[in-house]
Amino acid sequence: MRKGYIIELLIFILIFSKSLFLQAGWNIQNPTLNGVNLIDPLVISQSGWNRQISGTTATLYSVYFTNNYHGITVGINGTILRTTNAGLNWIPVSVGTMQTFNSVYFIDVNTGFIAGNNGIVIKTTNGGLNWCSQLIETLQPLTSIYFINGNSGFVVGNSGIIFKTTNGGLNWVSQISLTSNNLNSVYFVNANTGFVVGTNGTVRKTTNGGVNWISQMVPTNSYELTSIYFIDSNIGIITKANYDYTRSIYRTTNGGNQWYEIYTGSPHSLRAISFPNSVKGYLIGDEGDFFETNNSGANWSFRPVGVMNWFYDGFFINENVGWIVGSGGIIMQTTTGGAVFVKKTENKIPKKYTLYQNFPNPFNPSTKIRFDIPNVPLRMGDGGIMVTLKIFDALGREVSTLVNESLSPGSYETNWNASTYSNGVYYYRLYAVDFVETKKMFLIK
Numbered sequence: 001m002r003k004g005y006i007i008e009l010l011i012f013i014l015i016f017s018k019s020l021f022l023q024a025g026w027n028i029q030n031p032t033l034n035g036v037n038l039i040d041p042l043v044i045s046q047s048g049w050n051r052q053i054s055g056t057t058a059t060l061y062s063v064y065f066t067n068n069y070h071g072i073t074v075g076i077n078g079t080i081l082r083t084t085n086a087g088l089n090w091i092p093v094s095v096g097t098m099q100t101f102n103s104v105y106f107i108d109v110n111t112g113f114i115a116g117n118n119g120i121v122i123k124t125t126n127g128g129l130n131w132c133s134q135l136i137e138t139l140q141p142l143t144s145i146y147f148i149n150g151n152s153g154f155v156v157g158n159s160g161i162i163f164k165t166t167n168g169g170l171n172w173v174s175q176i177s178l179t180s181n182n183l184n185s186v187y188f189v190n191a192n193t194g195f196v197v198g199t200n201g202t203v204r205k206t207t208n209g210g211v212n213w214i215s216q217m218v219p220t221n222s223y224e225l226t227s228i229y230f231i232d233s234n235i236g237i238i239t240k241a242n243y244d245y246t247r248s249i250y251r252t253t254n255g256g257n258q259w260y261e262i263y264t265g266s267p268h269s270l271r272a273i274s275f276p277n278s279v280k281g282y283l284i285g286d287e288g289d290f291f292e293t294n295n296s297g298a299n300w301s302f303r304p305v306g307v308m309n310w311f312y313d314g315f316f317i318n319e320n321v322g323w324i325v326g327s328g329g330i331i332m333q334t335t336t337g338g339a340v341f342v343k344k345t346e347n348k349i350p351k352k353y354t355l356y357q358n359f360p361n362p363f364n365p366s367t368k369i370r371f372d373i374p375n376v377p378l379r380m381g382d383g384g385i386m387v388t389l390k391i392f393d394a395l396g397r398e399v400s401t402l403v404n405e406s407l408s409p410g411s412y413e414t415n416w417n418a419s420t421y422s423n424g425v426y427y428y429r430l431y432a433v434d435f436v437e438t439k440k441m442f443l444i445k
Contacts, residue, residue, distance in 0.1 A: 003184075003351075004169065011319050014158060015341050017381055018088070021192075022163065024045070025305060028233070031435065035050045035227070036223065036312065040178070040305075044410055046228050046336060048334050049198035049305050049306055049333070049334050049401070050331045050332065050334070050335075050398070050399060050400045050401055051307070051330065051331070051332055051398075052087045052088070052090065052323075052331040052332065052333050052399070053090070053270060053331075054081060054090050054318050054329040054330070054331045055081070055086040055090060055092065055329075056075075056078040056079055056081065056092070056329040057328050057329045058075045058077050058131045058224075059075050059076050059102070059310075059326065059327045059328065059329070060074065060075035060079065060310070060311070060312065060313075060325035060326060060329060060330070060331065061072045061074060061075050061076070061102050061103070061312045061313060061325075062074050062075075062101070062102060062103045062104045062114075062313045063102065063104070063314065063315045063323050063324070063325045063331075064104045064105060064112070065104050065315050065317050066106045066108065066109040066112075066127075066319065067317065068086055068110060068317060069083070069084055069085055069086050069421070070084055070127060071083045071086075071087065071148050071323065072104050072106070072114075072128045072334070073090070073104070073323075073325050073331065074101035074102075074103075074116075075100070075101060075113055075325075075329075076100045076101075077097055077098050077100065077251075078094075078095060078096075078097045078098045078100075078101065079092070079101065079329075080092065080093040080094075080095060080101065080114070080131075081093070081331075082127075082128045082129075084127075085422060086333070086421070087323060087331060087333050087371050088393075088421065088422065090331065093128060093129070093131070094335070095131045096121060096268070097120065097396065099116050099117045099118050100116050100117045100141075101114050101115070101116040101117075101120070101224060102116050102141065102142065102143045102144070103115045103116075103143060103144045103145045103155075104117060104145075105125070105145045105146055105147055105153075105169065106168055107147050107149070107150050108150075109127055109424065110124070110125055110126055110127050110203040111123070111124065111150065111168075112124050112127075113134075113145050113147065113155075113169060114127060114145070114206065115142035115143070115144070115145040115149070115155050115157075116142060117141040117142070117184065118139055118141070119136055119139045119140060119142060119157075119412065120133070120136040121133070121136050121141065121142065121155060121169065121172070122146070123136040123168075123169050132395060134169045134170075134172065135171070135172065135174070135246075135293040135344075136155070136163055136172040137174070138161055138163070138174075139410070140157045140158045140159055140161050141158050141185050142156070142157040142159050142161075142184045143154050143156060143157050143182070143183060143185070144156050144157075144183070144184060144186045144196075145186070146186045146188055147282075148190070148191050149191075149418055150168055150170050151165050152164070152165065152191065152209075153165050153168075153169065153433075154175075154186050154188065154194065154210060155172070155186070156177075156183035156184075156185070156186045156196050156198075157183060158178045158182040158183070159180055159181075159182065160173070160177040160178075160179040160181055160182070160183060160187070160198070160202075160249055161174070161183070162175040162176075162177045162183065162210065162213070162334070163175065164210045164427060166210075175210045175211075176314050177196065177204055177215070177216075178204070178213055178214070178215070179198070179202050179204065179213075180301065180307060181196065181198045181199045181200045181202040182198050182199045183196045183197070183198035183202065184199070184224070184225065184226050184227065184401045185196060185197050185198075185217050185225070185226065185227040185228045186228075187228045187229055187231050187236075187397045188342075189230045189255075189443050190204070190233070191209055191233070192207055192209050193201050193205070193206065193207050193255075193369070194206050194207055194210065195211075195216075195230070195236070195256060196213070196228070197225035197226075197227070197228045198223045198224070199224060199225070200223075200224070201218050201221030201222060201223055201225060202215075202225065203215070203216040203218055203219060203228075203238070203256070203259070204216065204276070205219070205256050207287060209383075214321075215269075216249050216256050216257075216259070217259070218238065218259045219250065219259065219260070219261050222241070223240040223241060223246075223409075224241040224272065225238050225239070225240050225250075226239045226240055226241055226269065226271050226272075227239045227242075227270075227272050228269060228271050229273035229274075229275060229281075230295070231275055231278050231281070231292065231296055232278065233255055233294055233387070234252070234253055234254055234255050234442075235251070235252065235297065236251070236252045236255075236298045237249060237250070237251055237255055237273050237281070237283075238250040238251075238259065239269075239270035239271065239272070239273060239283060240269070240270065240287070241269040242266065242267060242268055242269050242270070243269075245267040246261075247254070247263060247264055247265055247266055247267055248261040248262060248264060249261070249262050249264055249270060249290075249297075249300075250262070251297050251298070252313070260302070262298070262299075264284075264291055264302075265300070266285060266289050266291065266299045267304060268285050268287045268289050268304070269285055269286045270283050270284070270285035270286075270291075270314060271284055271285050271286070271310075271311065271313065272285075272311070272314050272324075273311045274314045274315055274316045274322065275316075276316040276318050276319045276322070277318075279294060279295065279296055279318060280292070280294060280319040280337070281293045281294075281296070281297055281339075282314060282316060282322070283300060283336075284312070284313065284324050285310075285311060286310045286311070286316040287308050287309075287310065288304070288305045288306070288308045288309060288311070289302075289323065290302070290303050290305045290311070290338055291303065291305070291313070292338065292431075293339065293405045296355060297353060297413055302326050303406070304336040304402075305324070305332060305338070307332070308332065309326045309327045309328055309329075309330045310326050310327040311324045311326035311330075311332075311415065312325065312326050313325055313326075316337075319337050320335055320336055320337045321333075321335050321419075322326070322334055322337070323332070325413055329421070333398070333417070335417050336417075340404075340405075341404045342389075342402070342412055342413070342414040343406075343412065343413055343414070344407075344410045344411065344412055345370070345411045345412060345413045346411035347410055348410070348411070349374065349375050349410065350372035350373065350374045350409070350410070350411060351374055351402065351434040352372070352374050353371075353372060353373065353374060353437070354372040355369075355437040355439060355440075356370040356371065356373045357370070357437070357439060358416075358428065358441045361440075361441050361442060362442040362443065362444040363418070363441065363442070363443060363444075363445070364418075364443065364444055364445050365399075365417060365418050365419040365443075366415055366416060366417040367415070367416055367418070367441060368413055368414070368415055368419065369402065369413070369416060369428055370411065370412065370413045371387075371389070371411075371412055371430050372410075372411050373385055373387060373407055373408070373411075373412065373432060374409055374411060375409040376409075376433070385406060385407055385409070385432055385433055386405070386406050386432065386433060387403055387405065387406070387407045387412075387430070387431070387432045388401070388403060388404045388431045389401070389404075389414065389429070389430050389431075390402070390428070390429050390431075391426055391427070391428050392426065392427040392428075392429065393421075393424065393425075393426055393427075394424050394425045399426070400416060402414045402416055402428075403445070414416075416428075418443050421443060422443075422445075423439060423442060423443055423444055423445050424442075425429045425441075425442060426440070426441050426443060427439065427440055427441070428441060
């Protein structure tokens with residue numbers, strides 16, 4: 001018997017046996033390698049998100065991707081994780097400090113900066129492999145860093161501090177913010193116009209590259225403002241900590257001259273904003289909050305992520321592919337913008353469960369997977385039969401959840417876009433109450 005076949009058989013047994021444990025009321029515990037989970041048993045309540053293995057329980061505060069594959073996320077206790085394969089693997093990077101890192105920003109695929117507690121700013125010129133300290137005269141926590149171009153950048157922090165560099169971080173010069181409130185976020189529309197936000201409703205705007213900062217008013221000044229983002233020179237969004245459960249954010253359509261409250265429906269604090277284009281945007285926050293807009297932030301719709309972690313940051317490289325990070329070292333990735341893509345192809349009720357071979361196979365970069373759900377009255381819930389369709393890699397690690405919802409009897413089709421995954425063998429498994437089947441497919445790029 002050939003060696004490759006034996007390995008594939010063992011992986012099949014591992015995946016299949018996991019399903020039997022779940023049906024029998026037992027939870028299979030995670031096998032680990034050097035402390036990293038090889039199989040993540042987390043069941044995500046919606047199919048638009050996949051949990052990635054970070055290898056840490058440290059809270060992650062910031063994430064940045066320079067392209068489809070290269071990303072950095074940072075957090076407490078000096079945590080820096082780096083990926084070069086879209087998050088399939090996250091590798092820790094040591095820089096010799098246990099200070100908390102709060103913000104990461106990259107100018108290009110090689111050059112990036114991280115800001116953190118105790119006045120730390122570090123820089124990389126080789127994509128995050130190595131980091132060197134920058135000289136900055138403060139011991140205050142630095143909370144947000146932003147670069148306009150390769151030379152000009154800003155970093156803000158507690159007690160209203162703002163520093164600016166005009167030589168790529170070689171020197172940092174203190175700016176006068178005219179506030180002692182803590183600043184949580186900085187964003188520049190262009191070389192001259194920028195904004196900072198912080199505690200006690202603090203909003204400051206500059207129109208001369210940080211020389212002067214002018215106070216702006218939001219509808220109330222009692223909230224902690226957590227992040228700011230401008231889609232263009234006129235339309236901007238501010239998120240806030242919802243300590244009073246007001247369920248709103250702030251939006252401007254005239255460059256910050258006036259800010260209006262926009263209702264989101266979330267009773268939790270919102271922490272970050274990501275707009276992959278001028279129309280599509282996302283809000284990220286506490287207790288698994290994730291919201292989507294399709295009209296530049298005028299209206300927002302809730303999209304469940306499936307976990308209740310606090311998310312502190314997110315980054316989308318386009319409207320479909322993005323990552324969010326947060327408490328407990330959690331990293332979630334979506335290739336659908338958090339949406340669920342499964343459609344009913346035929347209303348005729350099948351006689352039995354069927355999982356069909358994917359087509360095309362081999363494929364690059366996407367493939368269709370079809371399956372049939374019969375009428376099983378004794379197994380039906382209020383919304384139908386609970387159906388899960390998951391993707392596993394050649395090591396048996398769960399890499400994607402395509403379907404995880406109640407479906408009525410019928411024939412269905414879904415699509416898996418593997419543009420961010422590497423070549424190789426993958427397995428897809430359908431589980432529906434008293435049925436489980438796994439098939440093999442090949443991604444060849």
